[in-house]
Amino acid sequence: MQSVALQPVTMKTNRIKQADSPDLQYSSVLQTTNLSVYYGGHCAVDQVSLSFPKQSVTALIGPSGCGKSTFLRSINRMNDDVDSCRTEGAIYYEGVDLHSPHVNLHEIRKQIGMVFQRPVPFAKSIFKNVAAGPMRYGVKDKKELQRIVEENLKKAALWEEVKDQLHTSALRLSGGQQQRLCIARALALQPSVLLLDEPASALDPVSTTKIEELISQLKKDYTIVIVTHNMQQAARISDEVAYFYMGRVIEHGPTEQVFTNPRHEQTAHYINGRIG
Amino acid sequence: MSAKRKDQLATAGLYVIVGIIITVLAGLLGFVFVKGVPQLSWQFITSPPQIFKEGGGVGPQLFNSFYLLVLTLIISVPIAIGAGIYLAEYAKDHWIIRCIRVLIEVLSSLPSIVVGLFGFLFFVLYMGWGFSILSGAFALSVFNLPLLVRVIEQSIHNVPKSQREAGWALGFSKWETITTIILPAALPGIVTGIILASGRVFGEAAALIYTAGMSTPIIDFTNWNPLSPTSPLHPFRPAETMAVHIWKINGEGIMPDAAAISDGAAALLIISILFFNFTSRFIGNLLFKKMGAN
Ligand SMILES: Nc1ncnc2c1ncn2[C@@H]1O[C@H](COP(=O)(O)OP(=O)(O)O)[C@@H](O)[C@H]1O
Ligand SMILES: [Mg+2]
Numbered sequence: 237m238q239s240v241a242l243q244p245v246t247m248k249t250n251r252i253k254q255a256d257s258p259d260l261q262y263s264s265v266l267q268t269t270n271l272s273v274y275y276g277g278h279c280a281v282d283q284v285s286l287s288f289p290k291q292s293v294t295a296l297i298g299p300s301g302c303g304k305s306t307f308l309r310s311i312n313r314m315n316d317d318v319d320s321c322r323t324e325g326a327i328y329y330e331g332v333d334l335h336s337p338h339v340n341l342h343e344i345r346k347q348i349g350m351v352f353q354r355p356v357p358f359a360k361s362i363f364k365n366v367a368a369g370p371m372r373y374g375v376k377d378k379k380e381l382q383r384i385v386e387e388n389l390k391k392a393a394l395w396e397e398v399k400d401q402l403h404t405s406a407l408r409l410s411g412g413q414q415q416r417l418c419i420a421r422a423l424a425l426q427p428s429v430l431l432l433d434e435p436a437s438a439l440d441p442v443s444t445t446k447i448e449e450l451i452s453q454l455k456k457d458y459t460i461v462i463v464t465h466n467m468q469q470a471a472r473i474s475d476e477v478a479y480f481y482m483g484r485v486i487e488h489g490p491t492e493q494v495f496t497n498p499r500h501e502q503t504a505h506y507i508n509g510r511i512g
Numbered sequence: 513m514s515a516k517r518k519d520q521l522a523t524a525g526l527y528v529i530v531g532i533i534i535t536v537l538a539g540l541l542g543f544v545f546v547k548g549v550p551q552l553s554w555q556f557i558t559s560p561p562q563i564f565k566e567g568g569g570v571g572p573q574l575f576n577s578f579y580l581l582v583l584t585l586i587i588s589v590p591i592a593i594g595a596g597i598y599l600a601e602y603a604k605d606h607w608i609i610r611c612i613r614v615l616i617e618v619l620s621s622l623p624s625i626v627v628g629l630f631g632f633l634f635f636v637l638y639m640g641w642g643f644s645i646l647s648g649a650f651a652l653s654v655f656n657l658p659l660l661v662r663v664i665e666q667s668i669h670n671v672p673k674s675q676r677e678a679g680w681a682l683g684f685s686k687w688e689t690i691t692t693i694i695l696p697a698a699l700p701g702i703v704t705g706i707i708l709a710s711g712r713v714f715g716e717a718a719a720l721i722y723t724a725g726m727s728t729p730i731i732d733f734t735n736w737n738p739l740s741p742t743s744p745l746h747p748f749r750p751a752e753t754m755a756v757h758i759w760k761i762n763g764e765g766i767m768p769d770a771a772a773i774s775d776g777a778a779a780l781l782i783i784s785i786l787f788f789n790f791t792s793r794f795i796g797n798l799l800f801k802k803m804g805a806n
Contacts, residue, residue, distance in 0.1 A: 352681075369682045372692075405802065421682070
């Protein structure tokens with residue numbers, strides 16, 4: 237039971253080690269093949285095959301309702317909790333099929349963090365918001381928790397603003413601070429992938445800039461998939477772009493190429509319409 | 513008639529209705545306080561009642577009211593939290609669940625005398641507990657549970673879905689999400705609900721007449737061993753509460769100052785209930801503030 241449950245973790249460490257050896261090219265952490273997601277009879281994601289290279293930012297763009305969130309949520313299997321939702325195809329994370337009955341859902345979500353469109357701080361102190369995850373996974377030592385909280389608030393560029401009020405309620409922070417807190421909370425679990433669903437769309441421009449800077453920083457250590465409606469943002473922070481339309485990926489490639497020289501007219505239309 | 517005129521008339525009508533309600537309420541409270549408050553004294557609050565003489569108090573009754581309340585909460589709060597969590601988080605929309613909800617509604621509108629008679633048949637006679645604090649506490653729990661379950665279910669239900677998803681996204685199981693994220697967020701509402709329900713329980717008489725009984729044996733307030741029959745904590749002794757006492761002396765009180773005692777007891781009862789209401793607001797606000805919700 238235990239060995240099966242821990243399989244993805246051991247795999248992960250093995251793979252990371254192997255990746256350094258020249259004979260094994262292992263550059264994409266996450267990959268979907270022919271992933272389709274249905275709500276009842278409605279197909280929201282249609283045969284999407286994408287791979288996400290390590291330490292890169294991939295932006296998912298496309299009009300509302302084209303299935304970006306659904307795609308993102310199927311990666312960490314949040315759609316399991318939606319009753320009408322059914323998934324076909326495969327998702328590979330570090331070479332492990334996430335739909336295999338042997339994988340441990342808690343481990344998946346620990347290693348693939350998610351941040352939502354609206355900041356969702358818990359009704360707890362700032363400290364406890366960040367410590368909640370590590371405590372769930374067995375960190376009890378006070379000093380260790382203190383260290384984790386500080387480290388991740390620093391990573392999320394929030395430490396300086398909150399270090400004197402760690403034990404006040406997280407609900408008192410501004411929206412932008414709350415969102416960075418949510419990022420810190422996800423980082424505290426030491427994920428290798430971060431899924432961000434329009435993380436800045438509910439925030440003011442200053443907070444948005446902070447989040448963008450943060451994402452550019454985080455990409456050194458994490459693989460990031462971000463949904464965004466803001467083309468300038470996608471251009472600024474992403475390495476690759478995938479354009480979704482009606483549940484399908486119409487175009488996927490390096491950001492520079494997709495923005496300057498898209499292969500599909502439809503992509504050009506969407507991007508120009510959004511920028512113009 | 514113009515819309516503006518209609519609006520003015522409606523507003524005036526509402527003012528009149530509100531005025532009537534406030535007048536009735538203020539009159540009622542004023543009457544009880546004017547007659548009752550002068551009777552209140554330390555001696556009145558602490559000494560036992562006299563049957564034939566003047567100068568008795570309501571000490572044991574006051575104690576019984578609080579003791580019963582505490583026991584009732586100990587029994588009903590855990591059950592209500594369990595049921596509230598189940599209904600808010602786990603219950604599917606199924607006909608059995610719908611039946612249960614209807615039953616809870618019915619139970620919450622059950623006249624308390626019916627709850628009392630049920631308690632008499634079940635706890636007093638069938639379980640063989642006699643007229644006792646325990647029978648009373650269980651009867652009050654039956655009376656209290658439906659309201660409490662609904663308040664708690666509602667408080668849990670009001671926590672946004674996004675909080676649950678954020679918990680799941682950290683790899684928390686459904687149960688871990690409920691206990692570590694949802695319940696703390698729902699706490700202010702739950703506490704307010706419990707305190708408000710306490711006020712209702714505290715003033716209840718009909719459900720207790722046939723369960724906790726209408727007498728209090730001689731109890732020794734220096735003896736706190738719950739197993740000793742003269743101890744105030746003994747769960748199998750009869751225990752008349754304030755509300756029941758008021759009802760009793762108005763019916764069959766033969767002490768010369770029965771009316772005065774009844775007035776004093778009524779004022780004391782209302783003060784206690786107002787106290788519950790204000791504490792519930794205060795604690796609720798405090799918790800909300802602590803959570804930083806405002
Ligand atoms: N929980 C759900 N139940 C049923 N249909 C849904 C649900 N969530 C999304 N959908 C549908 O799936 C499609 C894709 O939605 P979504 O993934 O939210 O798009 P996007 O994030 O690109 O705006 C839409 O047609 C939407 O109506
Ligand atoms: Mg979306």
